[in-house]
Amino acid sequence: MSGDRARIEVSHLTKRYGEVTAVRDLTFTVEPGLVTGFLGPNGAGKTTTMRMLTGLVSPTSGTATIGGRPYRRLPRPSRTVGAVFDASAFHPGHTARDHLRVYAAMGGYPDSRVTALLDLLGLAEAADRRTRGFSTGMRQRLNLATALLGDPRVLLLDEPSNGLDPEGMRWLRGFLRQLADQGRTVLVSSHVLSEIQQLVDDVIMIRRGELVAAGPWSRLAGPPAVLVTSPDADRLAATLQASRPDGDAPSVEVIQAGRLRVHGLDAPGVADLAAEHRLRVHELVTETSSLEQLFLHLTTDKAATP
Numbered sequence: 172m173s174g175d176r177a178r179i180e181v182s183h184l185t186k187r188y189g190e191v192t193a194v195r196d197l198t199f200t201v202e203p204g205l206v207t208g209f210l211g212p213n214g215a216g217k218t219t220t221m222r223m224l225t226g227l228v229s230p231t232s233g234t235a236t237i238g239g240r241p242y243r244r245l246p247r248p249s250r251t252v253g254a255v256f257d258a259s260a261f262h263p264g265h266t267a268r269d270h271l272r273v274y275a276a277m278g279g280y281p282d283s284r285v286t287a288l289l290d291l292l293g294l295a296e297a298a299d300r301r302t303r304g305f306s307t308g309m310r311q312r313l314n315l316a317t318a319l320l321g322d323p324r325v326l327l328l329d330e331p332s333n334g335l336d337p338e339g340m341r342w343l344r345g346f347l348r349q350l351a352d353q354g355r356t357v358l359v360s361s362h363v364l365s366e367i368q369q370l371v372d373d374v375i376m377i378r379r380g381e382l383v384a385a386g387p388w389s390r391l392a393g394p395p396a397v398l399v400t401s402p403d404a405d406r407l408a409a410t411l412q413a414s415r416p417d418g419d420a421p422s423v424e425v426i427q428a429g430r431l432r433v434h435g436l437d438a439p440g441v442a443d444l445a446a447e448h449r450l451r452v453h454e455l456v457t458e459t460s461s462l463e464q465l466f467l468h469l470t471t472d473k474a475a476t477p
C-alpha cells in the first residue's frame with residue numbers, strides 16, 4: 172500500500188457556521204501504518220474536520236486532502252476512504268446482511284464481499300438478524316464492515332469506542348492494529364482520552380477548533396512519574412540513583428522531607444528496589460501523564476468548549 176496515497180494532510184483548515192468557528196486554521200498530518208487518535212472535548216471540531224475530509228462539509232478556507240487530493244477529486248472515493256460517523260444509522264427492520272448489501276450495491280461491490288466482511292467483523296452468526304436488536308458493539312462492527320466494503324486505504328472513525336464494553340474495546344484495539352499493520356491510515360476520534368490511550372500510536376489534540384498538541388503518544392505523554400512517601404526517603408533516593416549506570420539511572424526530585432518524585436522507573440520497580448534494600452515505603456502513586464493533565468485541563472476549562 173503506497174504511503175503517499177494514504178496520507179491525510181490538513182492545512183490551514185477553517186470552517187465557520189455564521190458566528191461559530193467550528194475549525195480554526197487547523198494543520199496536521201496523519202501517517203499510514205499507524206492508528207492516530209483525534210482527541211478533543213465535546214464541540215471541539217472533530218466531526219466537522221472529519222466531515223471536511225470526506226467532502227460532506229466544504230471548508231471556509233484551507234485544504235483537507237487524502238493522498239494529495241480532496242475527497243471529491245478521488246477517482247473512486249469509497250475505494251480510498253471508509254468513514255464511520257453514526258453508530259445508529261441503520262434501518263431497524265434490515266438485517267446486517269441487508270444493510271451491507273444496500274451499500275455494496277451502491278458501491279458496485281459483489282455479494283461475496285458482504286459475506287467476507289460479516290465473517291471478518293465477527294458478525295456471521297448475527298448476519299440475518301434485524302439490526303433493531305443489535306448491541307452498541309454489534310452496531311460498531313457493522314459500521315466498520317460498511318466502511319471496509321471498498322477495501323479502503325484510509326479509515327476515518329468518529330467515536331468508534333463509544334459505548335463499548337472492555338471486551339469490545341479489546342477487540343477494537345486488535346482490529347484497528349491489524350488495519351494499520353496492513354499499511355492503512357486509521358484516524359479515530361474521541362472525547363475520552365482513557366478510551367483511546369491504549370488504541371493509538373499518534374495523537375492530534377484540538378480545542379475550540381484549534382490544534383493543541385500533535386505527535387507520537389509516547390513522546391507527548393512522557394513516562395509518568397512516581398510519587399513516593401518513605402521514612403527512608405534519603406537512602407531510597409541514593410539507592411535509586413545508584414541502581415543503574417550514570418545517565419540511565421532514575422532521576423529523583425525531593426518534594427519535601429520524606430516525599431520523592433521519581434522519573435524513569437515505574438511503581439513496581441521502585442517498590443522492588445526498596446524491598447531489596449530493606450527500605451520502608453508508605454505510599455506509591457503513579458502520577459497522571461502530562462498529556463492526561465493537559466486533556467483534563469481542556470475538558471474542565473469552561474473556556475475550552477464553544
Ligand SMILES: Nc1ncnc2c1ncn2[C@@H]1O[C@H](COP(=O)(O)OP(=O)(O)OP(=O)(O)O)[C@@H](O)[C@H]1O
Nearest residue numbers: 188191193211212213214215216217218219362477
Ligand atoms: N451544521 C452546523 N451548524 C452550526 N454549527 C455547527 C454545525 N456543525 C457543528 N457546529 C458547531 O461547531 C462546533 C464543533 O462541532 P463538532 O461536532 O465538529 O465538534 P466535535 O468535536 O465533533 O464534538 P463532539 O465530541 O461533541 O461530537 C460546535 O460548536 C458545534 O455546535
